Amino acid sequence: MAENTRVPLNRIERILAFVVATVAGISIIAIVAIFIGRASNADFTGGVWPTVAVLPGIGLPLALIGLIVFLIVTAVRRSRLARDGGE
Secondary structure, three states: OOOOOOOOOOHHHHHHHHHHHHHHHHHHHHHHHHHHHHHHHOOOOOOOHHHHHHHHHHHHHHHHHHHHHHOOOOOOOHHHHHHOOOO
């Protein structure tokens, strides 16, 4: 297989990439919301704020684990594809 040949993603890789990007994006939005809330002296004891405060602590590690899984799945598929000669 030529080195510059594009290898398409399969369905599992696309889903995994989308989930990782979504979880990481929501976590980053929660961090920005916390910054804005702190700057505006919002009351963090009630409402949706406790959930927003916990979300990055759970979402970012999950996104990191998902990214590692995505890289492993992609590497395994590429090595199988290279070993089989691109068939």
